[in-house]
Amino acid sequence: MNKKHIVVIGLGGVGGYFGFKINQANETSEKYRITFVARGETYEKVKKDGLVLLSPEHPNNQTYPNVIEEHINDIKNPDLVFIAVKEYDLENVCKQLLPVINKNTVLIPMMNGADIYDRIRKIIPDHAVLPTCIYVASHIKERGTVEHKGKAGKMIIGRDPQHFFTDVKWIIDLFEDSKVDFDFKDDSLVDIWTKFFFIASFGLVTAKHNSSIGTVCSDAEQKNEATEIMKEMKQITDQKGIELSEDIIEKTFEKALTFPFETPTSLQLDVHSGKKENELELFAGAIPKYGKELNIETPFTQKVFQEIKGGLQVY
Ligand SMILES: NC(=O)C1=CN([C@@H]2O[C@H](COP(=O)(O)OP(=O)(O)OC[C@H]3O[C@@H](n4cnc5c(N)ncnc54)[C@H](OP(=O)(O)O)[C@@H]3O)[C@@H](O)[C@H]2O)C=CC1
Ligand SMILES: CC(C)(CO)C(=O)C(=O)O
Incomplete structure (x- = not known):
């Protein structure tokens, strides 16, 4: 029987963590053919030197894939492609993937964001794309070495609403074989948006003020800003028929309170370290875009978006 060909594009924090787990299990089982693209x-x-993962979960911290490619157009006949890049590389990756995937290739974006599925769909209209959200704290320590801290990473994966009956049994087997913590759901949109409420509102407000998750919960002005952003998102999810809990805003603050007070967000760190690229568009772009499509005003999110873009810092 032909081995399923699994491809991981992007060996950063997320692709490096989950790709490592999938590949290291396969070094023993040899059940799949695995290609990394970096x-x-x-x-x-x-x-x-192989991919190195520094994590208490893996005493043996090196793994070698069957194949490593430098260019997406060298990928041959993939059955499953994990896309694990930052949002600003997503469209570029999808355009390069289009000619190398076959009609049965399934795509899983290992990324967080409310509009990732729609953005992939625009470029790759006909393939199964499984909407996913990610929980992990891992980062590039140096090229080829990823460091993971804290709890085990987790993926929540859903069926593609446009390809509901695509065979996913073998993909579930892959996660089980790799001992990746995951939930597979018929519909993952509630999970994706629940995560998005948190990362978008806290990401934007911490980035605007260069504050912290704790300050957004305790400072009246910052709490109000996060609340207003979430209210705009709630109008969108209501109109889209995504059934978040009615007290999603209170629940999001409750979740934030479980983080150490000084915790920064990744958007804040990227914006204030002066990096050339950041994921501002992922958070602040999706809300006005859906607002426009659904005839919902999103002035608050747009204002904060402009303030961050303009480098305005209000302490
Ligand atoms: N890290 C975390 O803890 C978490 C991250 N996320 C989300 O997951 C997504 C991925 O983030 P993360 O893994 O941290 O990002 P990283 O920047 O750590 O990794 C992305 C990797 O993708 C590589 N890449 C981009 N384009 C290509 C390409 N065409 N071919 C090959 N490699 C490519 C980059 O290469 P290069 O280094 O050359 O630029 C980089 O190594 C983001 O949306 C993020 O918000 C979600 C939860 C937690
Ligand atoms: C909000 C936080 C810190 C939660 O882990 C996060 O995921 C991010 O900033 O991207």
């Missing part, structure tokens, strides 16, 4: 220095490092 570019530049990451490609060179992983080709030479």
Whole structure:
């Protein structure tokens, strides 16, 4: 029987963590054929020394895939592609993938964001795309080495609403074989939006003020800003028929209170470290875009978006 060909594109925090788990289990079972795709220095490092994951979960911290490619157009006949890149690389990756996937290839974006599925669909209209959200704290320590801290990472994966009956049994087997913590649901949109309420509102407000998750919960002005952003999101989810709990805003603050007070968000760190690229568009772009489509005003999110873009910091 032909082995299923699994491809992981992007060996950063997320692709490096989940890709490592899938690949290391496969080094023993040899049940699948696994290709990693990485570019530049990451490609060179992983080709030479394997992918390294620093995590209490894996005493043996090195893994070598069957194949490592530097270019997406060298991928051959993939059955499943994990896309684990930052949002600003998503469209570029999808355009390159289109000519290399076959009609049965399934795509799983290992990314958070409310509009990831729709953005992939725009470029790759006919394939099964399983909407997913990710819980993990992992980052690139150096090229080819990923560090994971805290709880085990988890993925929540859903069926594609446009390809509801696509065979996913073998994908569930893959996660089980790899000992990845995951939930598979018929509909993952509630999970994706619940996560998005948190990361978008707290990401934007912490980025605007360069504050912390704790400050957004305790400072009246910042709490109000996060609340107003979430109210705009709630109008969108209501109109889209995504059944979030009625007290999603209170629940989001409750969740935030479980983090250490000084915890920054990744958007805040990226914006204030002056990095050339950040995921501002992922958080603040999706809300006005859906608002426009659904005839819902989103002035608050747009204002905060502009303030961050303009480098306005209000302490
Ligand atoms: N890290 C975390 O703890 C969490 C992250 N997320 C989300 O997951 C997504 C991925 O984030 P994360 O893994 O941290 O991002 P990283 O920046 O750590 O990793 C992305 C990787 O993708 C690579 N890449 C981009 N384009 C290509 C390409 N064409 N070919 C090969 N490799 C490519 C980048 O390469 P290069 O280094 O060359 O740029 C980089 O190594 C984001 O949406 C993020 O918000 C969600 C939950 C937690
Ligand atoms: C909000 C937080 C810190 C929760 O883990 C996060 O995921 C992020 O900033 O991207």
